Amino acid sequence: MRLVRTATSAALALLVASGAAISQQGLSGPSSVEADLTPGDGLTDPQPRTSFPRNVMPGYFDWKDGLAENGFRFNMDYFALGQWSDSDLGEGEAAGGVLRFYGNWQATENGSLTFKVENRQAYGDVAPQFFGFDSGALSITGTAFNDSENMLTNLFWTQRDPNGQWTLQIGQLDLTDFVDVYGLVSPWTSFQNLAFNTNPTINVPNPGIGIAGGVKLGETFYVVGAVADANGDPTEPNFDVFETGETYKSIEIGYTSGSDRIYFDNVHLTFWQIDEAEDGSRAEDKGVAFSAAWFIDNTWMPFIRAGRSEGTVALYDKSLSTGLGWYRRNTDLAAIGFNWAEAKGFDETQFTTEAFYRFTISPDFQITPSIQYIRDPLLNPGQDELTVLSLRARIVF
Known part of the structure; x- marks a missing residue:
């Protein structure tokens, strides 16, 4: 309990520092509720091909727009993901779906309530999140598409300084919305493999009770800190962190070209630590991660990301990723990424x-085909390479 108070006090102390204005989106990255409520990845002048499903349900969307004008915004969306592999192990295919209801209520001029509930289902014997393991790779090929069923992933209050100097989120948090984000981090709209989402050397806990805060330092530098329940369980939300004192902590120091482009133009260093579980189910772990991504002409996004941990609970203990994203004016997105990883207990790399x-x-309607190629899958030394084909679809109401 003392550790929780100490870490939380440190995060709060961070927030009273002076600095330039921070984005009205707060700390949120591309996988957050705030981003999902903003069509077109937050880019200006999107040029959609059609207005489906708005043209089918104009009355419903007009009603939604009216609520948004009065401070209450929400979406309901559904994702479906199918994956197929050429592995000589496992099922050879996996599929799953995710239904989400999320939104934001602007309760006061500088305060708002964010919520998100989800239902995640596997269509068959294997959920896409575990398909990599089933196919012989130490790899999460379908991030977030698991079979956890009903989940409360967000229910938190956001408070902003009236002058835009700091922002604070407290409540049920999904730290992947705040920790080590960059423009292509979202498994809902970008890469599907964890190697290119939140750094696979960071053991970010499942959504749970936590606090995250950020402040701008000068015109272009910022600091973000977070403390959260190390044993979060969004299927059974609780306040156990106040009994066990087992927490995850991180602090991030970053550089951006402007507060409105905090995850488009971004270079940062993240330090993190997670406590050992008293029941022995988890050892203490800690590490550091680096990320650099820059949005050139609002079209090209090269990135490089690296991380290292003690490797006791994170997927990898060393990881290096690089790649390139290409955005079009109608918000199509193409990207390619390359990852090298080393894991504790294995002599080879993947x-x-x-x-x-x-x-x-x-x-409100997107279709994303993808291909993943894994060389030297660590869980199946008898196979030199593995290919995973994916098809993801999303519709928003």
């Missing part, structure tokens, strides 16, 4: 490549 094209039929 190489992963993923390429995808997100075809934006409308801001």
